[in-house]
Amino acid sequence: MMSLVLRGAIRFYQLTLAYFFVGACRYEPSCSAYAVEALSKHGGLRGTWLAAHRLCRCGPWGAGGYDPVPPAAARPRTPLSCHPARRT
């Protein structure tokens, strides 16, 4: 339920305000797409956590690149930090 509401809100953002951020993303998928995927894969709570973590990673100091949502099975406990979850 919570996940659905959040995804609705993100969709609204994607169809309106995201207009101003076209092409600016450092990551693939973009933060909003990442958030939607994370929410549907991991549910409201962990999805929000992952999305926040991702948002936090985006900035001129971050790495950028391909950074997909981790699969549902793997659940490593990571503290909220602005560093990439795992680098290759």
Add this chain to the structure above:
Amino acid sequence: MDQKNFIVAIVLSVLIIVGWQVAFPPSKQATQTAQQQASTQSGAPAAPAGQNGTAPGATPGPGSIPAQQPVVSRSEAVALTPRVTFNTPELTGSISLKGARIDDVQLVKYRETIDPKSPPVPVLSPIGSKNPYYAEFGWSASDPAIKVPGADTVWTSDAQTVAPGKPVKLTWDNGQGLVFGLTISIDEFFMFDVKQSIENKTDKPVTLFPWSLIVRYGEPTYEGMYILHEGPYGVFNGTLKEFSYSDFKGNKQQKISTTGGWVGITDKYWMATLIPNQQSKVDVSLKQTGTGADVKYQVDYVGSGVATAPGATTITDAKLFAGAKIVRVISDYESKYGIEKFDLTIDWGWFSFFTRPLFWLLEWLYVHLGNFGLAILTLTVIVKAVFFPLANKSYAAMSKMKRLQPEMEKLKERYGEDRQRMNQELMQLYRREKVNPAAGCLPILVQIPVFFALYKVLYTTIEMRHQPFYGWIKDLSAPDPLTILTGFGLFPWDVPSFLHFFNIGIWPMIMGVTMYLQQKLNPQPTDPVQARVFQFLPILFTFMLAPFAAGLVIYWAWSNILSIAQQYMIMRRHGAPVGNKPVPAALPAAPASTDGKKGGKGSGKKG
């Protein structure tokens, strides 16, 4: 397909309008309810606590004022009572000797409309005119036997006029050995200084409570925009409290004790505000009286009792600001008289830490350029210049990415399942093509506060009022007047409000076109629904921004034009396709390396 688009557009319009209201949030204070339950003694006069002021005139307030006579014109209403007149560079008007009422103040330099021959803006208006609005200064007595001056008291003055540096003294002898005096001085701007004196010629001490009040008849028409506060407000014990007229519905009232601060009633650009002596404690009350068409709003304060010994004279000090909320004037008064938080008379909003410096910069530019429109354009250039390197980087990355889009798709197809591999390949591609990941959304994000602050400043500050731009814009703080439904000014008529949404001006259209052009430069979003919806957004934003201040629309259009120019240059330099045409798949890595020669201060494509 077309129909589907149309429905999508309509649904989106509704969503955006709702979203807009959220985005430009109510700047309403949350504090107002807290004070609400403080006190609701119905109709209790602002007499000193513990006294019951039954003697006529013992209570400050419209209760003792004769009922509103038939409404006459302002000049006729002024002629009803004997007066002391004033005529300063900023103010014209008079003080009624009946009731010692400051009730006729007009702003010489501010006119009702952009026509300089239109009537001056009234701040205070006399009883008998359409919407009386005035200030009074007086005393309450705890002993009802003491005669204090009232609403019908006719004072004698020692001069016909009052001018800066030439105060006037009004006196009234109560016939019982007390001589009341009001020495009123004015300055070059909007401050009335009132010294209330009591000369005691009796043989026993007398204690009186000096008060000041402002009364406003009727609920004024106000913009009712959440973005700006209008109505009664004040700073009490260091805290700003803003009320709306409706907070006092049903003759409610608020009582607040404070030391320092001020209390008044404000319109968007003008206000009447009482400033008590900042060192002494006063009891403030704000209230509504009367019903229906006779509704009145009153703010007042009562000072603590002043005892005057036999043969002695005591003086208390009060001030009234009646004028335009000019930022510089307000802040001068704040420092000159030490008025606590007088700058808060101007509603800078939640983001005052940003709106104030922005205003300061705009005004500074205005002083040097002579036109607020030019100042806005220059400000835009400054903002763009600050983020120029960052944006350059971003555009460079964007154009390279745009070229690489097909290759990325191919990679995803091939390695999409294998994260590690995909990432490796992608990074390799980036390295090969010398792509820096985009700067991210940060450079765009930082422009949002600028937009909001400019919106707020244009809307709020009187300095922007009636400021012209080139061409047909005569008032940057108002919407573009040459609108589509008036044939761009050819046949002016009163467009009914339900059509306002469609009544867009020329500048909003220019802005829409710049948005459209910019969109053409940007890469298409990969999400097809998003891509389709985005095609409508320039049109939607044209409609949405049409009712906004022309200055804001000009800012946005100009900002877009600058971005387009910058982006276009960068894209050409990087050989990215302009427009949304599909890109030929495989691209040689070479073209990117020739770009160093074209110069420009972009630190763009390094590294």
